Amino acid sequence: MQHFPAFLDLKGRTALVLGKGEAADIKAGLLARAGAALRRAPGFSPDLLEGIGIAIGAGAADADLQALSAACMARGVPVNIVDRPALCSFVMPAIVDRDPVTIGISTGGAAPVLARLVRARIEAVLPPALGRIAAMAERFKARVRAALPDVAARRRFLDSVLTGPVADLAVAGREAEADSGFAVALNAAETRPAGIVHLVGAGPGAADLLTLRALRLLGEADVIVHDRLVGEAALDLARRDAERIYVGKSRANHCLPQGEISALLVRLAREGKRVVRLKGGDPFIFGRGGEELEACRAAGIACEVVPGVTAATACAASAGIPLTHRNHVRSVTLATGHTREGRIDLDFAALARPGQTLAIYMGVTTLRPLRDGLVAAGLSPATPAALVEAGGTDHARTLRGTLDSLVDDAPRWHGGEAALLIVGEVAAESVLARAA
Numbered sequence: 001m002q003h004f005p006a007f008l009d010l011k012g013r014t015a016l017v018l019g020k021g022e023a024a025d026i027k028a029g030l031l032a033r034a035g036a037a038l039r040r041a042p043g044f045s046p047d048l049l050e051g052i053g054i055a056i057g058a059g060a061a062d063a064d065l066q067a068l069s070a071a072c073m074a075r076g077v078p079v080n081i082v083d084r085p086a087l088c089s090f091v092m093p094a095i096v097d098r099d100p101v102t103i104g105i106s107t108g109g110a111a112p113v114l115a116r117l118v119r120a121r122i123e124a125v126l127p128p129a130l131g132r133i134a135a136m137a138e139r140f141k142a143r144v145r146a147a148l149p150d151v152a153a154r155r156r157f158l159d160s161v162l163t164g165p166v167a168d169l170a171v172a173g174r175e176a177e178a179d180s181g182f183a184v185a186l187n188a189a190e191t192r193p194a195g196i197v198h199l200v201g202a203g204p205g206a207a208d209l210l211t212l213r214a215l216r217l218l219g220e221a222d223v224i225v226h227d228r229l230v231g232e233a234a235l236d237l238a239r240r241d242a243e244r245i246y247v248g249k250s251r252a253n254h255c256l257p258q259g260e261i262s263a264l265l266v267r268l269a270r271e272g273k274r275v276v277r278l279k280g281g282d283p284f285i286f287g288r289g290g291e292e293l294e295a296c297r298a299a300g301i302a303c304e305v306v307p308g309v310t311a312a313t314a315c316a317a318s319a320g321i322p323l324t325h326r327n328h329v330r331s332v333t334l335a336t337g338h339t340r341e342g343r344i345d346l347d348f349a350a351l352a353r354p355g356q357t358l359a360i361y362m363g364v365t366t367l368r369p370l371r372d373g374l375v376a377a378g379l380s381p382a383t384p385a386a387l388v389e390a391g392g393t394d395h396a397r398t399l400r401g402t403l404d405s406l407v408d409d410a411p412r413w414h415g416g417e418a419a420l421l422i423v424g425e426v427a428a429e430s431v432l433a434r435a436a
């Protein structure tokens with residue numbers, strides 16, 4: 001860490017701003033907003049330092065700035081000379097101001113432009129009136145402490161009330177309604193500490209293909225139940241102290257049977273926890289999310305589903321293969337090449353019909369019987385096809401060919417990561433050129 005982040009309380013203190021011009025005016029404005037009494041001067045003299053709590057210099061003669069810096073350092077007064085790191089005892093971060101919520105961003109002087117970019121991103125995800133949520137929390141602080149003495153229960157309650165509909169009311173400026181909603185929620189939390197399960201789609205494995213909602217829930221979870229396809233990148237975004245439970249699941253190696261996973265979710269929620277069940281891609285596409293939702297419902301546990309970017313769309317994007325095409329293809333079929341009792345249980349006649357794209361999950365190891373089934377049903381073995389491995393990630397790979405050629409080429413090509421088979425006219429290299 002280059003600098004120690006801290007927030008100064010300047011209320012009632014005197015702040016010295018030395019110099020003239022826009023930069024000095026901006027700093028003076030910020031200091032005033034923090035409640036400091038301003039002392040401004042165009043040039044340095046030692047008596048200016050009398051009783052000050054902080055000093056900022058900008059737009060003054062170099063000798064004055066140097067003198068200010070030296071004098072402040074000698075007395076231990078925090079000093080910042082704009083754009084002169086060597087003369088500073090503290091740096092000014094880029095600021096996101098949602099009073100009383102204040103966020104400071106520093107790159108340790110390495111790249112102020114980057115700090116501004118980060119700020120822009122944070123600005124974009126925080127509601128402008130975030131401060132009203134903080135103000136509401138402040139109004140209820142003592143009551144919440146009294147009602148929920150247990151720290152974990154209190155945090156759970158605040159997590160939910162500060163991000164849910166009550167918070168929305170506060171943000172909208174409907175203070176009275178927000179307060180009554182808060183009081184109702186607090187009452188309920190006092191009597192019934194119920195958890196919730198979120199079935200969250202983690203997307204194809206790249207952290208920046210998570211949805212904003214998934215990101216928020218990861219930040220709020222008490223426990224995260226995840227499986228093999230969920231990348232470390234997504235898990236890194238979870239709350240640091242959230243418990244993580246790996247329940248495995250690869251094709252051949254089921255770490256925990258599905259029934260036990262569902263039972264685990266129910267048990268955790270009954271303990272009052274906020275459970276995020278993080279699943280690769282989308283929870284409802286070959287993710288057995290339906291079974292988990294059903295189990296929660298049957299147990300009377302609240303369960304919400306958060307969609308994710310599924311492998312078919314992620315792979316299509318990585319490979320530059322449009323799944324539909326105005327000129328060729330008007331429907332897409334998502335199918336699984338997974339075998340049940342050694343057989344592929346698919347309606348090949350339907351899949352072989354022209355004018356559609358097939359996106360086949362879990363089909364790499366069953367390519368040959370898939371090809372055989374499709375060809376027997378009338379699809380040409382020369383139909384364009386592609387395999388996409390690790391679609392959506394920064395190491396996605398595509399192998400193009402025909403249904404026939406892929407059967408021969410895939411074993412040598414496949415790197416062992418998740419891969420999806422795309423079959424249809426859209427997989428031909430020429431499809432985009434033809435359209436143009």
Ligand code: SAH
Nearest residue numbers: 204281282287310311361362390391418419
């Ligand atoms: N629920 C997931 C699919 C789970 S089934 C989703 O919506 O994407 C697992 C199969 O999905 C894998 O065998 C593979 O065919 C496919 N898959 C998942 N992630 C993938 C990725 N990043 N690239 C290619 N295929 C992927």
